[in-house]
Amino acid sequence: MLEIENLSMYYDTAKKPVKAIQNVSLKLDQGEILGLVGESGCGKSAMLLTIMRLIPYPGKIKYGQIKLDGENILTKPGREMRRLRGQKISMIFQDPMTTLNPVFKVGEQVRESLRIHEMVASNSSIPFLDGARKRKEMEMVLKLMQEVGIPSEESRYHEFPHQYSGGMQQRALIALALSCRPDLLLADEPTTALDVTIQAQIMALLKQINQERGTGIILVTHDLALAAEFCHRIAVMYAGEIVEMGKTQDVIENPQHPYTDGLLHSIPKITTQKQKLLPIMGTVPDLADLPEGCSFYPRCSQAHDKCLCAVDIVELLEGHQVRCAIYQ
Ligand SMILES: Nc1ncnc2c1ncn2[C@@H]1O[C@H](COP(=O)(O)OP(=O)(O)OP(=O)(O)O)[C@@H](O)[C@H]1O
Ligand SMILES: [Mg+2]
Structure with missing residues (x-):
């Protein structure tokens, strides 16, 4: 590969x-x-x-x-x-605290990563975000958070990186890296x-x-x-x-x-x-x-x-x- x-x-x-x-x-x-x-x-x-x-x-x-x-x-x-980054190759960076943006909720950061890569992959502009689309994206993020072992993902979605423990931040980074299912x-x-x-x-x-x-x-x-x-x-x-x-x-x-x-x-x-x-x-x-x-x-x-x-x-x-x- x-x-x-x-x-x-x-x-x-x-x-x-x-x-x-x-x-x-x-x-x-x-x-x-x-x-x-x-x-x-x-x-x-x-x-x-x-x-x-x-x-x-x-x-x-x-x-x-x-x-x-x-x-x-x-x-x-x-x-x-x-396009390759995210879809084919993805990286978990060395320091979770400097990789996650401190002023955005963790769930929103994962959702943003999903949206941008979907946009780049389909060669289109940012899709219009209506209620149904947002719910669908949120569901995907919650599933991903669950997969990487972040407990109580519904409430954790709305928390900021500083509210996560070190292990949890690491899991959030893994969720970010896996959001587009890289090879x-x-x-x-x-x-x-x-x-x-x-x-x-x-x-x-x-x-x-x-x-x-x-x-x-x-x-x-x-x-x-x-x-x-x-x-x-x-x-x-x-x-x-x-x-x-x-x-x-x-x-x-x-x-x-x-x-x-x-x-x-x-x-x-x-x-x-x-x-x-x-x-x-x-x-x-x-x-x-x-x-x-x-x-x-x-x-x-x-x-x-x-x-x-x-x-x-x-x-x-x-x-x-x-x-x-x-x-x-
Ligand atoms: N932007 C930069 N400008 C100049 N030298 C750099 C820069 N970034 C890293 N280096 C140098 O490149 C070398 C390799 O650094 P690298 O970060 O890859 O090491 P590492 O093996 O990952 O170390 P660690 O285990 O501490 O993370 C080091 O000597 C470092 O000082
Ligand atoms: Mg290093």
């Missing part, structure tokens, strides 16, 4: 370009859930915003293609792109601000949407354990590049890149004896000032001279790709 080839997107800032995405190639089949994991500042949100073609200023696509059902969406005019859902850290119980409920909801509607999902998270539980495949991102990608089981049980290995060792385990955690030392480099060769080299426990040369991503086993000088 989605095919990204050699995609690079830089923020052209006044000083140096910030290389937020570099040479990323990936595929997503219909009904598949891909987890995109990595530390803060690795370019995960940049990746999703680029797929939506909602790149914030001064971001620019440098090379590459993004194909949706075989068509390159990077060459599509703005109006066509608006592909991009979820940017949909559970980061939530406690584990609500996190489990939201993830179960996404899984249900995936299974019942066959919606493909790209789930961005910094939580490898969460990705391991819900995703069919995992792509590990570091400094704008995909460093390892493969089936969840392969990546988790048999990590080939020292960065993935480091991430896995940073997760506390409650089943084993008391053990010191082994964090990855240092931080993600400045994406405007990346080191020569492999970007992970300065933090890598297995670094050697070869790492200073450019490193390509290679397929080690079937469907398991790694970008590391050890395998060049």
Whole structure:
């Protein structure tokens, strides 16, 4: 369904370009859930915003293609792109409180999204809103709110975002994203601000949407354990590049890149004896000032001279790709 080839997107800032995405190639089949994991500042949100073609200023696509059902969406005019957003691709943004408009009732925001996308889809002007039409639209919104698990939807429809709890706001965002039944859902850290119980409920909801509607999902998270539980495949991102990608089981049980290995060792385990955690030392480099060769080299426990040369991503086993000088 989605095919990204050699995609690079830089923020052209006044000083140096910030290389937020570099040479990323990936595929997503219909009904598949891909987890995109990595530390803060690795370019995960940049990746999703680029797929939506909602790149914030001064971001620019440098090379590459993004194909949706075989068509390159990077060459599509703005109006066509608006039609695709909502109908084919939809996004749950990272922060519910800044995505929802604080001065409009939540139900009305979902209704507006439905109307605008219907208008764009049918290539018509805003339909005249008589009582019957408004009631019909409201019914659709209430059904959607019920589907995403917002309780007492009739009264919740008329509430403002600040009257919702964090989990409820997240559900409202999911309702917004699902309002036009997209084929592909991009979820940017949909559970980061939530406690584990609500996190489990939201993830179960996404899984249900995936299974019942066959919606493909790209789930961005910094939580490898969460990705391991819900995703069919995992792509590990570091400094704008995909460093390892493969089936969840392969990546988790048999990590080939020292960065993935480091991430896995940073997760506390409650089943084993008391053990010191082994964090990855240092931080993600400045994406405007990346080191020569492999970007992970300065933090890598297995670094050697070869790492200073450019490193390509290679397929080690079937469907398991790694970008590391050890395998060049
Ligand atoms: N408008 C902008 N102008 C310049 N640089 C930007 C802009 N937006 C983001 N960046 C930079 O792009 C890089 C990638 O940011 P991005 O938001 O994609 O990270 P992320 O992986 O989503 O992190 P997090 O887990 O914290 O959400 C960061 O170095 C960030 O500072
Ligand atoms: Mg982000």
